[in-house]
Amino acid sequence: MEHWFSYKVVQVLGRVTGKSLQELFDKAVQDRVFSLSIREDSMLGGLLIGNNLSSNVQDLLNRLCPFPDFIPDVSKLVTAFNNARTPKGLARTPGLGWYTKTTCFEFHKLLLSTIIAYRNSLRIFKRYKKDPTCAQQVWESGYLLWRIADSRILRHHLKLLNVCQWLPYPARGLTPDPNKLLGYIVGKSHMANSKP
Secondary structure (H helix, E strand, O other), rough: OOHEEEHHHOOOOOOOOOEEEHHHHHHHHOOOOOOOOOOHHHHHHHHHHHHHHHHHOOHHHHHHHHHHOOOOOOOHHHHHHHHHHOOOOOOOOOOOOOOOOHHHHHHHHHHHHHHHHHHHHHHHHOOOOOOHHHHHHHHHHHHHHHHOOOOHHHHHHHHHHHHHOOOOOOOOOOOOOOOOOOOOOOOOHHHHHHHH
């Protein structure tokens, strides 16, 4: 994430508002922008519930993303995931899964805060390579980013961002200061189980 293009994409994503996403969500559904699927994104949902990481996703994001406005309410996403799950033994019906008008902005914040958390975990690791806690943070934030990237919910979200015209191709122009944009964190106080 040292390239100007990466910074510009994060800058554009940081400007997205919940109101703009939610206003165009119904139009996107009506215009059949989304591809319906029987996929439930259970790996990402299980991760948010807390099944696969040694630390809580909410704690990880709070620790590594210094922008409170970008931190999602993970409990809302977990509730939506649990409500959209098909009980065992029943056939799944195609749909949007747990990507809804009420969760689209929470998912956006999850995506953005995870990108920032991953970048900051790499910065911390670069400085404190011998500390195993740093490697664990890189793995956890990278694993979360992987589960997001592998989800059907991300595909729905990118289609909605496209409908909202929030996915322009960034022009080089003035590149934002990455320290302000990504919240430059390199201190040990942001590592798991450490005391400031």
